[in-house]
Amino acid sequence: MGGGTTIVEALRLGCDVTGIDLNPVAWFIVKSEVEPVDLDELKAALKDLKIGKQRVVNLLKKSY
Numbered sequence: 049m050g051g052g053t054t055i056v057e058a059l060r061l062g063c064d065v066t067g068i069d070l071n072p073v074a075w076f077i078v079k080s081e082v083e084p085v086d087l088d089e090l091k092a093a094l095k096d097l098k099i100g101k102q103r104v105v106n107l108l109k110k111s112y
Contacts, residue, residue: 052078 049069058065069075
């Protein structure tokens, strides 16, 4: 499996694939690459990140 290039490309071409690797980090990387993304969950996370960033900026502005 390694970095998952072959698996990702095979999935892109519509193939059914199975990957095996002894390294759990390689497995996690490939799983993260090919797992579907819930767009609503992603948008909510990005919104939370933006709100958190703004709070930090506001705190820094008050400090200086």
